Amino acid sequence: MPIHILAIESSCDETSASVAQDSKILSNIIASQEIHQKYGGVVPELASREHQKNIVAVVEAALQEAKVSKNELNAIAFTRGPGLLGSLLVGVSFAKAMALALDIPLIEVNHMQAHVLAHFIDEPQPTFPFLCLTVSGGHTQIVWVKDYLQMEILGETQDDAVGEAFDKTAKLLGLPYPGGPLIDKFAKNGNPLAFSFPKSEMPHLDFSFSGIKTAILYFLQRQTAQNPKFIEENLPDICASVQHTLVEMLLDKLRKAAQAMNCSQIAIAGGVSANSYLRKRLQEEAEKNNWQVFIPAFQYCTDNAAMIAIAAYYKYLQKDFCPQNVGALARWEF
Numbered sequence: 001m002p003i004h005i006l007a008i009e010s011s012c013d014e015t016s017a018s019v020a021q022d023s024k025i026l027s028n029i030i031a032s033q034e035i036h037q038k039y040g041g042v043v044p045e046l047a048s049r050e051h052q053k054n055i056v057a058v059v060e061a062a063l064q065e066a067k068v069s070k071n072e073l074n075a076i077a078f079t080r081g082p083g084l085l086g087s088l089l090v091g092v093s094f095a096k097a098m099a100l101a102l103d104i105p106l107i108e109v110n111h112m113q114a115h116v117l118a119h120f121i122d123e124p125q126p127t128f129p130f131l132c133l134t135v136s137g138g139h140t141q142i143v144w145v146k147d148y149l150q151m152e153i154l155g156e157t158q159d160d161a162v163g164e165a166f167d168k169t170a171k172l173l174g175l176p177y178p179g180g181p182l183i184d185k186f187a188k189n190g191n192p193l194a195f196s197f198p199k200s201e202m203p204h205l206d207f208s209f210s211g212i213k214t215a216i217l218y219f220l221q222r223q224t225a226q227n228p229k230f231i232e233e234n235l236p237d238i239c240a241s242v243q244h245t246l247v248e249m250l251l252d253k254l255r256k257a258a259q260a261m262n263c264s265q266i267a268i269a270g271g272v273s274a275n276s277y278l279r280k281r282l283q284e285e286a287e288k289n290n291w292q293v294f295i296p297a298f299q300y301c302t303d304n305a306a307m308i309a310i311a312a313y314y315k316y317l318q319k320d321f322c323p324q325n326v327g328a329l330a331r332w333e334f
Ligand code: KG4
Pocket: 012, 135, 136, 137, 138, 139, 162, 163, 164, 166, 167, 178, 179, 180, 181, 182, 184, 270, 271, 272, 273, 274, 275, 276, 301, 302, 303
């Protein structure tokens, strides 16, 4: 008998629900919250309210598209953390209530592990062990993936995430939130070597992105003092140069990790893995270093419940269920 799992993701500003039949995704509905655009970042209070408004319709749409009824579900999965507490609580409470009403098991999923497991939705899939660079709005991690649910963080950011560096730069340039995709778009017509920014050096496999953010702020202040139209006249070159610096910082550590672990299977995951320059540079590095690279489809890079459903499927096989008194975790290292 196939196993049907309904998964819910609500860790940040996307309300998403997905139904999986074993490891096959039958539906993946995502409601993005546009309300944050005008504030230049996610406003936690507004995010949780939007989740509350959207969650019933999103879950119903996921079941409908999958053509699976509530009574056919074998388990309910949810993102327990890390993320915004108020946002997580909406998904956690909804999942608990639904599991209780249907009298089926409840499965907690770590959002960062799920980003890595997005690689097991489609083909081709990496084989264990492999390295995964997980880059999102809240995290920047190099993960050693030993098995579906056995992962070790080899290095991570000590301050801002790389997605934050993209978004904060975009804000300085007057672009709406989330600015990462817009920097990607404008950079396509720019010269990545037009301006140079200092890359911060961190020991081992760790990262730091707060210094570069300040360097960009001072650079823009200096330039606009001389020419108030500097940003307007140079937007593609600024975007391409910032993007180049951020991506090279990621690739420097990835090369180091590949060497240290003697591993040639390299994956990327998380929202920033949708970045076209990172994808292109990774392919170039793959040819140079003889790597086999794994890049998820766009819809599985940014936040989605399909990745939660896949993670939950492997937990279901191990009967790794959680009790009804489970709570959300804003921080959760795996
Ligand atoms: O994984 P995700 O959807 O949410 C978190 O878990 O944080 O990642 C969101 C981040 C945002 O910072 C967004 O600007 C960035 O991913 N992002 C991009 C691109 N698409 C999304 N950054 C650069 N280029 C992109 N194309």
